[in-house]
Amino acid sequence: MPFQTFETLIGHREIVTGFRSALKEGKPGHSHLFHGPKGVGKATLATALVQILLCKNRREDPTVACGICTGCQKVTGGQHPDFVRVEMVEGKTRISVDQIRELSAFLSLTPLESDWKVALIDDASQMNEAAGNALLKTLEEPPDQSILIINTYRPGALLPTIRSRCNKSRFSGLEKGEIVQILQTVVDVSEQERQHAADLCGGNVGQAIRLCEAGILEERELFLREIEALNPGTLSMAVTMADYWSQKERFPTVCLLLKAWFQDQIYASVESLKEPESIRSWLSLSQWVEEIIERTSVVNLNRRLVLEALFIRLARLRGAAF
Numbered sequence: 001m002p003f004q005t006f007e008t009l010i011g012h013r014e015i016v017t018g019f020r021s022a023l024k025e026g027k028p029g030h031s032h033l034f035h036g037p038k039g040v041g042k043a044t045l046a047t048a049l050v051q052i053l054l055c056k057n058r059r060e061d062p063t064v065a066c067g068i069c070t071g072c073q074k075v076t077g078g079q080h081p082d083f084v085r086v087e088m089v090e091g092k093t094r095i096s097v098d099q100i101r102e103l104s105a106f107l108s109l110t111p112l113e114s115d116w117k118v119a120l121i122d123d124a125s126q127m128n129e130a131a132g133n134a135l136l137k138t139l140e141e142p143p144d145q146s147i148l149i150i151n152t153y154r155p156g157a158l159l160p161t162i163r164s165r166c167n168k169s170r171f172s173g174l175e176k177g178e179i180v181q182i183l184q185t186v187v188d189v190s191e192q193e194r195q196h197a198a199d200l201c202g203g204n205v206g207q208a209i210r211l212c213e214a215g216i217l218e219e220r221e222l223f224l225r226e227i228e229a230l231n232p233g234t235l236s237m238a239v240t241m242a243d244y245w246s247q248k249e250r251f252p253t254v255c256l257l258l259k260a261w262f263q264d265q266i267y268a269s270v271e272s273l274k275e276p277e278s279i280r281s282w283l284s285l286s287q288w289v290e291e292i293i294e295r296t297s298v299v300n301l302n303r304r305l306v307l308e309a310l311f312i313r314l315a316r317l318r319g320a321a322f
């Protein structure tokens with residue numbers, strides 16, 4: 001994983017400040033729960049923390065990782081003997097009880113090359129019930145030199161007893177300026193592209209990076225051109241559009257473009273003092289779209305059919321002097 005330390009992090013200042021004081025006091029805490037939306041930097045902050053905890057030069061300043069010692073290099077190389085990361089194994093649908101038992105055994109051992117044994121579970125809501133119960137045992141009696149970080153965007157899916165035994169850090173979406181700043185360091189695109197991606201991503205930097213890589217400016221232009229041209233005489237175009245945008249790599253982009261487009265329509269209706277009825281129609285259509293998008297990702301609905309139904313509905317509404 002790439003080198004991270006608190007100095008290189010953008011955003012989440014309060015959480016960082018909390019950890020800095022704890023590290024200075026030499027009491028980093030045994031169990032941490034990082035929760036908040038996807039893609040806002042929970043794993044990045046966890047990585048920075050791991051890096052600092054396992055740096056061999058941290059005795060000079062316990063809140064900084066040097067980046068050059070063997071401890072730091074082993075963390076970035078993914079081979080530090082005192083760190084383990086637990087995630088869902090490819091092809092599986094949950095984190096298993098065996099994975100958690102291994103983690104607990106690992107945490108109970110004496111550190112080999114540092115002061116701590118550190119484990120990260122990402123995303124913890126993927127644990128099955130047995131795994132959750134197994135983790136609870138470790139949380140109840142954390143080994144002396146162990147530090148466990150649990151990441152999740154769905155804290156409600158964890159056992160309440162797991163939540164209550166952890167120090168909780170709540171992550172919020174990043175500000176637009178912070179996202180642009182991060183994009184400047186990770187993707188090589190124009191400033192305009194970065195700004196658009198930051199506007200659309202809803203505080204999720206992972207999404208913003210993906211949007212830049214997908215060429216969001218061009219995609220947005222195409223989307224607007226097409227959606228503005230929809231009318232009852234162009235139903236076949238709705239089908240072509242659905243074909244194009246339902247491709248796996250384009251679907252997340254069109255979902256964000258649709259959300260932003262609906263918001264614009266609602267603002268425009270309000271600004272031009274349209275009849276409440278018209279504003280209500282946009283609102284209900286917009287909610288319907290959000291719901292259907294959500295369901296499509298959860299229950300694996302057919303993306304093409306969902307988009308086709310939506311574009312045809314929009315085309316017909318245009319005809320009805322929407």
Ligand SMILES: [Zn+2]
Binds near residue numbers: 056058
């Ligand atoms: Zn170091």
